[in-house]
Amino acid sequence: MPTLAPPPSAGPSIDLDAYLRRIGLCERPEPSLAFLKRLHRLHESTIPFENLDVLLGREISIELPAIQRKLVEQGRGGYCFEQNSLFAAALRAIGFTVTPMLARVLWMQPTQAVPPLSHMILRVETERGPQLADVGFGGVGLVEPISLSSTSVQHQAFEPRRLLKSGSDLSHQIQLGERWQDIYRFTPIEAAPIDLEVGNWFSFTHPKARFRxxxxxxxxxxxxxxxxxxxxxxxxxxxxxxxxxxxxxxxxxxxxxxxxxxxxxxxxxxxxxxxx
Known part of the structure; x- marks a missing residue:
């Protein structure tokens, strides 16, 4: 069983026990792909995606203490910057290596649209290679992580997914009926903390932001x-x-x-x- 101490960090650490109680996991997880899939599903089943505070005119903080207070202690949900920040902190405490990334949301957008980098996603290293994890998209978000190393169809049993490569970018697509539809496009590089802050700020303040x-x-x-x-x-x-x-x-x-x-x-x- 791996040690569950969080990696060295200048910032606050997550209360992992409280998080695991929130998602209903009674056993101690380990940093494996099987547990990552299980955690992903449990998180999305128990912590709802929601943008209600944005519509109530409230500021959205992505500082870990604020996210823990809202999503874990108060039983609320949140959007991608809150959800994936919390999930990343929990995964790191379990022993995973996690890299935040930013994506441009293409879902329900015109074909030639170039939307802002306003969606946070995660790269998670596992014994089966790097995985795309995302517990913060909502209606057509990932059910389980998918491999970042494959362009084959994944999730065959429910909402098939695939990643299409175009230059240095990857497009995450879902198959609904007979059609493949874009969800978001991203360059698989680490997002700087300030870029996460800017993406979050846009999401709850800009007049044209979807969540407004x-x-x-x-x-x-x-x-x-x-x-x-x-x-x-x-x-x-x-x-x-x-x-x-x-x-x-x-x-x-x-x-x-x-x-x-x-x-x-x-x-x-x-x-x-x-x-x-």
């Missing part, structure tokens, strides 16, 4: 995904079956957030973005 203009909450379920997108509740199974329900009031949306995601807010909370 749409509500998205998502988590994995045993049979698929549960998603709230603005005023729509979507449940999508791994076999492709989709059910949709319109949430016609803020009260109905608050109720769904509590029942399906464990996210509770005062009854007077208003996120907006409900269709008339």
């Amino acid at each position: 203009n749409s509500l998205l909450v998502a988590r994995l379920a045993e049979t698929g995904r549960i998603i709230i997108s603005n005023n729509e509740l979507i449940q999508r199974s791994w076999d492709g079956e989709v059910s949709r329900e319109t949430l016609r009031s803020e009260e109905g949306r608050l109720d769904a957030l509590g029942q399906l995601f464990g996210l509770t807010f005062p009854e007077e909370t208003r996120f907006g973005l409900l269709d008339p």
